[in-house]
Amino acid sequence: MLQSGFFDLTDRFAKLDQLGDPLKALNAVVDWPVFVPILAKGLKKEKRSNAGRPVSFEPLLMFKVLILQSLYNLADGQTEFQIRDRFTFLRFLGLTPESRIPDEKTIWLFRESVKVRGLHDELFQTFTAFLETQGFEAKRGTVIDARIVEVPKQRNTRSENATIKEGSMPADWEKHTAKKAQKDIEARWTQKNGKNHYGYKNHIAIDVKHKFIRAHDVTAANVHDSQRFEPLLDRRNSDPAVYADSAYRSEEAERLLKRKRFKSRVHHRSWAGQTLTRRQQQQNRARSRIRARVEHVFGHQVKAMRQTLVRGIGLARIRTRIVLTNLAYNMSRLAQLRPLCA
Secondary structure (H helix, E strand, O other): OOOOOHHHHHHHHHHHHHHOOHHHHHHHHOOHHHHHHHHHHHOOOOOOOOOOOOOOOOHHHHHHHHHHHHHHOOOHHHHHHHHHHOHHHHHHHOOOOOOOOOOHHHHHHHHHHHHHOOHHHHHHHHHHHHHHHOOOOOOOOEEEEEEEEEOOOOOOOHHHHHHHHOOOOOHHHHHOHHHHHOOOOOOEEEEEOOEEEEEEEEEEEEEOOOOOEEEEEEEEOOOOHHHHOHHHOOOOOOOOEEEEOHHHOOHHHHHHHHHOOOEEEEOOOOOOOOOOOHHHHHHHHHHHHHHOHHHHHHHHHHHHOOOOEOOOOOHHHHHHHHHHHHHHHHHHHHHHHHHHHO
16 A cells, blocks of 8 residues: 655645635634633643553643534544544644544543533633634624524433423432433423424524624523523623514513613514504514524524534533534634635
8 A cells, every 4th residue: 555645645735725624714713822721720630649641632632622523513423533534624633644533532521521610601701802802892783592402302201201391300210320311301392483392592692793602591492582681681792782583572671671771673573462563664674684693693503513403411511512612603703704804
């Protein structure tokens, strides 16, 4: 067999650059060292002795692995395989075909560490601060919306589902730890447009000008959008206007916006026995053109990032994955905007 050399690899990367490698663009616009202090502090372990195997992989490398995983919605095993298989993945991580590659268990353990220490939120906030230093402050108002994130359906009996809805765990599961570990008692069913969905919700707030996700929250799928309205209000936006669909419209929400000095651009809704006036219909149409920008964000996550089904058990794990997905989206968005600003 012919053995590839250094120049063969260089030529291969040059050809990939000609074809357009989105990961190279991502590497160029993200200041990765800004994440190092959080990763180093949050993942620091107390060293009990000099014995044992040293840490295998740098935290920043593993963090970039999680970003890759989020960009393409890969399971842990697939993530390991794709890193070994793809030259673009290797270059993104700063590895070579001869480098040691983190296996799926290492990837799972690292993500668990991020989850347990709550680092996903700190990492997201750090990148938001980085965006502001690059001139991408939140401007022209805030758009708020939510998307259902489906997870693998649980095959439970009716009595088991009834117990779960009451906030308890079936007694039989307590006796079988292996079964218990595979059961999600926090995901919920909900209905949208006549279809049933099972999982969680990704609540986000974006700024109108740049379409970056500025705030987020994760809940079970049956939580109404309006219940997570207040935490998503962005005081840092230069424009106090808040756009949202009619699901967020209520007298309580309007009072909240007025009290906190935001300008309501929430869609009008028709109540029982009432219809919208012509002026309200015109306002809704005008607001729809702006509110549609949040659909572009969700569309990118679903189509480009393949976030149609997220694998994980429990709110904490799903939250970690969704926050990392929101962060990965912001990184991709920055790579899109950078050439336009150059």
